[in-house]
Amino acid sequence: MINKKVANVHEALEGVSDNMTFMLGGFGLCGIPENSINELVKLNLKGLTCISNNAGVDDFGLGLLLHKKQIKKMISSYVGENDEFERQMLSGELDVELIPQGTLAERCRAAQSGFPAIYTPAGYGTEVAEGKETREFDGKMYVLEHAFKADFAFVKAWKGDAAGNLIFKGTARNFNPAMCGAAKITVAEVEELVPVGSLDPNQIHIPGIFVQRIFLGETYEKRIEQRTVRTR
Amino acid sequence: MALDKTGIAKRIAKEVKDGYYVNLGIGIPTLVANYVRDDIEVEFQSENGVLGMGPFPFEGEEDADIINAGKQTITTLPGASFFDSAMSFSMIRGKHVDLTILGAMEVSENGDIANWKIPGKMVKGMGGAMDLVASAENIIVAMMHTNKAGESKLLKKCSLPLTGVGCVKKIVTNLAVLEVTDKGFKLLERAPGISVEDIKKATEGTLIVEGDIPEMSL
Numbered sequence: 001m002i003n004k005k006v007a008n009v010h011e012a013l014e015g016v017s018d019n020m021t022f023m024l025g026g027f028g029l030c031g032i033p034e035n036s037i038n039e040l041v042k043l044n045l046k047g048l049t050c051i052s053n054n055a056g057v058d059d060f061g062l063g064l065l066l067h068k069k070q071i072k073k074m075i076s077s078y079v080g081e082n083d084e085f086e087r088q089m090l091s092g093e094l095d096v097e098l099i100p101q102g103t104l105a106e107r108c109r110a111a112q113s114g115f116p117a118i119y120t121p122a123g124y125g126t127e128v129a130e131g132k133e134t135r136e137f138d139g140k141m142y143v144l145e146h147a148f149k150a151d152f153a154f155v156k157a158w159k160g161d162a163a164g165n166l167i168f169k170g171t172a173r174n175f176n177p178a179m180c181g182a183a184k185i186t187v188a189e190v191e192e193l194v195p196v197g198s199l200d201p202n203q204i205h206i207p208g209i210f211v212q213r214i215f216l217g218e219t220y221e222k223r224i225e226q227r228t229v230r231t232r
Numbered sequence: 233m234a235l236d237k238t239g240i241a242k243r244i245a246k247e248v249k250d251g252y253y254v255n256l257g258i259g260i261p262t263l264v265a266n267y268v269r270d271d272i273e274v275e276f277q278s279e280n281g282v283l284g285m286g287p288f289p290f291e292g293e294e295d296a297d298i299i300n301a302g303k304q305t306i307t308t309l310p311g312a313s314f315f316d317s318a319m320s321f322s323m324i325r326g327k328h329v330d331l332t333i334l335g336a337m338e339v340s341e342n343g344d345i346a347n348w349k350i351p352g353k354m355v356k357g358m359g360g361a362m363d364l365v366a367s368a369e370n371i372i373v374a375m376m377h378t379n380k381a382g383e384s385k386l387l388k389k390c391s392l393p394l395t396g397v398g399c400v401k402k403i404v405t406n407l408a409v410l411e412v413t414d415k416g417f418k419l420l421e422r423a424p425g426i427s428v429e430d431i432k433k434a435t436e437g438t439l440i441v442e443g444d445i446p447e448m449s450l
Contacts, residue, residue: 027280027317028303030296053317080356090354098355101279102321102363109318121325121366125344125397128362158297170297170314171281177316205316222296225303229291 001196004164004214009039012187012215016040016152019047019072023108023153023179024062028054028081028225031172032061035189035217036154041065049073051148053104053175055085060223069093075148077101081225099128103145105175110147111182112210117146150183156217157206160190161199164208173205181210189217233425234406240374242267242450244333244404247372253277255324255364257334258302260374264333275311277329279320279360284312301360321360325367332368334361336375336400338390341416341437343400345373346392358395365396377405377434384436386410386417407431409448416440421448 006012013036016022022040026032037056040048041064048071055074056063065071066084073095079085088094099107100122110118119142123129133144155176158169166188168176180186193216208214235243241263248254248264250272256262265285268274276285278300285300286307294305308314323329338346345365348358365371378384386403403410408431409421416438419431422445432439 027301028299030280030299030303076357078357078359086354098357100358100362100366101317101360102325105317105321120363122363124366126362126394128358168314168316170295171278171299172297173314173316174281175317178318224294224296224299224305226299226305227294228288228304228306229294230288232290 001163002208003162004208004211005162005193006213006215008215009035009189009218012036012189012213013039013043015185016043016045018045020045020151021049021051021149023148023150023183024050024052025155025174025176025179026052026054026061027171027174029057029061029223031156031168031174031176032056033154033156033189034220036187037061037064040070041068044068044070046070047072049075051075051104051108051150053077053101055079055082057081057225058084060221066094073097075099075104077104105178107145107148108175108178108182111149112178112180115147117144119143120145148182151185153179153183153186155179155186155188157188157190159192159194159199160188160214161194161196162214163196164188164211164214165199165204166190166206166211167199167203168205177206180206185212186210187212188214190214191217191220233423235423236406238263239423239450240404240406243409243448244372244374245269247402248272248274248331250274252330253283253328254331254333255279255329257361259335261333261335262302264374277323279324281315281317281320282306282308282312283315284309286312321363324360324363327367327369329368331370331372332364333372333374334364336373336385338385338387338392339373339400339403340387340390341412343398343412344390345395345400346390347395349393351393361395365399368399371400371402373400373403375403375405377407384434386435386437388437407434413440418442419445421446423448
């Protein structure tokens with residue numbers, strides 16, 4: 001067993017520095033790497049490029065990094081629900097690249113899988129395709145989208161072991177699996193770090209080969225963005 | 233009388249067939265789930281990674297790890313599955329989802345759709361809309377026929393930045409059901425009490441009216 005376990009978030013983030021490009025898992029606030037984000041806030045890194053489907057809310061998730069003006073550029077598919085984001089974007093302080101959600105996922109997966117680029121129909125004929133190579137296959141037009149290049153991927157899983165194997169829960173899976181192994185170093189934080197051998201190999205979502213460092217997250221707030229319920 | 237949002241959802245629900253996998257957008261489309269016949273089997277897909285979405289949870293049973301693409305807490309039904317975003321869009325781009333229902337700001341008579349950006353205003357992003365419209369074979373747009381200023385949203389050409397080109401097949405508005413054809417918007421049904429003349433006035437794009445246009449039944 002190759003041991004990927006590190007003692008804490010501090011060790012897990014060794015090597016991060018200003019002006020790096022990070023991938024961060026999560027959809028809205030669901031399945032975000034809360035511990036890694038909080039540590040990035042503490043480290044006060046600047047000039048970051050963040051690849052993440054969303055940008056958090058004003059006082060949680062990536063919103064915390066935005067608030068301290070640590071992010072230079074966001075690559076996302078949807079960035080509502082964040083006033084500070086809007087202010088920085090409209091004032092030009094923050095560079096924002098909006099791309100289709102499936103393209104974001106596939107550019108991660110391409111990086112993970114060794115594909116330099118992929119063709120997707122999403123965005124053809126729109127401003128998203130401007131300046132990009134297009135090509136016809138079987139009478140339909142596609143846009144060439146390149147694999148992301150990132151320094152670190154920060155992902156969050158439900159359970160993991162020291163071998164780096166990961167299991168996700170519910171829709172907290174989202175972008176996390178495609179980001180594993182898609183950056184130079186993948187840091188996984190988990191709610192439960194279980195003994196090696198206790199996870200059923202049949203049930204592993206991400207094999208440890210895609211993960212360089214794994215640590216037990218300290219606390220998880222797991223904030224809910226839209227609490228919707230029905231009456232009994 | 234023109235339909236309200238619930239009426240539009242009820243009419244669209246009739247387009248949902250037995251055995252369909254359906255992706256619902258935010259807004260009016262979300263309401264469609266409430267009006268699908270209960271004697272057919274349909275599974276709702278949410279692009280954040282769930283198939284077999286159920287109703288909202290009872291109070292106290294919300295799970296932060298189980299949400300829909302609108303970030304609302306949801307439940308799952310027996311037979312449901314979770315998956316990652318890449319696989320979710322494989323379902324969508326790979327044409328495994330049978331029906332996509334989404335809202336729009338503008339639709340043009342050749343089936344272009346604009347629903348993600350108003351230049352000069354805050355731009356929140358396209359989310360999964362571009363992937364959905366670029367791939368789905370069967371797209372129904374749910375929207376009001378005119379905007380708040382009374383201007384038609386069914387145009388010769390979209391004025392807003394596009395989400396996709398030549399992709400919309402059917403439109404259900406508060407006034408009418410229309411099909412996008414090579415020659416323009418073909419009027420299929422009228423909302424109860426709405427005349428063909430009312431619909432003509434509210435449609436900027438080419439409107440094709442052939443024979444008697446029936447009132448829609450809800």
